[in-house]
Amino acid sequence: MGRLIKYELKKQQTSRNIILALLLVFLLAVVVGTFTENGNTVGISVMLEMFVGMFVFFYMGIESLLILNRDLKTKQSHMLWMVPMQSWKILGAKYIAAILQIFFISAAYVLAAIACILSLITKMDAWEELFKGLRIGAEWLFQGNMDWITLMAIFLFFFLAWTCVIATGFLAVIVSRTVLINSRFAGIVSFILFFAINAIVEYIYDLFAKYGLMGIHSGLYIGIGECAFYIVACIILFVISSVLAEKKLSV
Known part of the structure; x- marks a missing residue:
């Protein structure tokens, strides 16, 4: 089943690479705009990243369905159902691949957001304020407020x-x-x-x-x-x- 999951993830590789490339472009634009003090570049990049992100997560939600439809429609992909393996394993692999794909893209967006925040902190030399905020936040969480x-x-x-x-x-x-x-x-x-x-x-x-x-x-x-x-x-x-x-x- 592990091979089936890798096979399904490979089908999604093109869309994953395109999304990561766009995310990298937006991230670089934000970082460059931050250090060059170009507010327009930062603002436009962040807005575009959020706008594109809505379509990205919508597409990630239906991509597995589009792939399944193609697997049942085209003769080449239809051969997948002729492998000596139970159908529930094939569907399970598709299911797991869809979950892994959305988790991977979500993690990439979180890391990009963290990178944007860190670039702003570096530019403002606000590391002391960051550590102070993290310490206060940790104390608040460990005191059972959450x-x-x-x-x-x-x-x-x-x-x-x-x-x-x-x-x-x-x-x-x-x-x-x-x-x-x-x-x-x-x-x-x-x-x-x-x-x-x-x-x-x-x-x-x-x-x-x-x-x-x-x-x-x-x-x-x-x-x-x-x-x-x-x-x-x-x-x-x-x-x-x-x-x-x-x-x-x-x-």
């Missing part, structure tokens, strides 16, 4: 919700490409199915919240029940996708 459990639950909830959307997209693409083989309407059908399945999942979530099932609460509360729902939903969607792929695509 509810780490709630914070981790929020991040986990949104991560699981995102993975559930990806699993929904996988199922929509597989259903459309296995039922409407070689049809020019398969792409449109998968698009409609994606929103339909996602609406069903959210409707079930709202029902569970309404009647307090699985410990799910209504409103903005995020706890174990909310996270557990999306874990179960992801597993169900993944199993259905794997079964369909195994019956319709594998040899």
Whole structure:
């Protein structure tokens, strides 16, 4: 399965390189603008980086779906489903590759932001203020002022919700490409199915919240029940996708 993950990551290498190249250009522009005291360069670069970043993360969210659609559409990529390996492993590799891709790009953006801040601190020679701020922040955190459990639950909830959307997209693409083989309407059908399945999942979530099932609460509360729902939903969607792929695509 490790080789499959590397293979899937290789498919995303071109987009990853383009994104990193753009990020590097924006970073260099910010650093140069900071040290040359050119506020316009810094401001324009930061705004462009934020603007492009919105499209980048949107594309990262759907790239795995586009690749899966291509794998089921083109004959060359369709050979992937003829390897002597179970379909759930192939889908799992695609799933993991999508998660690794978004984590990698997110880490690159975080590092770029840190580099921009450090360049500004270096220019202003404000290292003493930085260390003082870090010390105060560390003391504030270690004194128990931050509810780490709630914070981790929020991040986990949104991560699981995102993975559930990806699993929904996988199922929509597989259903459309296995039922409407070689049809020019398969792409449109998968698009409609994606929103339909996602609406069903959210409707079930709202029902569970309404009647307090699985410990799910209504409103903005995020706890174990909310996270557990999306874990179960992801597993169900993944199993259905794997079964369909195994019956319709594998040899």
